[in-house]
Amino acid sequence: MTLAQNETSSIVQRILETVADKEGVSVMDLEQPLYEVIDPEALAVLSHPKYASSNVRISFTYYGYEIDVDRTGGLRVQTKSGG
Numbered sequence: 001m002t003l004a005q006n007e008t009s010s011i012v013q014r015i016l017e018t019v020a021d022k023e024g025v026s027v028m029d030l031e032q033p034l035y036e037v038i039d040p041e042a043l044a045v046l047s048h049p050k051y052a053s054s055n056v057r058i059s060f061t062y063y064g065y066e067i068d069v070d071r072t073g074g075l076r077v078q079t080k081s082g083g
Helices: 005-023 040-047
Strands: 057-062 065-070 075-079
Touching: 005 040, 005 065, 005 075, 040 057, 040 065
Parallel strands: none
Antiparallel strands: 057 065, 065 075
């Protein structure tokens, strides 16, 4: 199962909620908007049929965390190495 385009906003919300939880604040208290780091619509590429049989994933750094999202909607948020 791949990440559907209509689930893009939910993965963005999951990213924000996870980072806020790790920071001990509410999503509204995160000072840096996610869109300053990555275009949230770029996450929609994960659901493109072209990638259905691949292991494509998007990785980026936000708020000092390494964020990895895979085509199934899997999310990993961990403290950035060395930082």
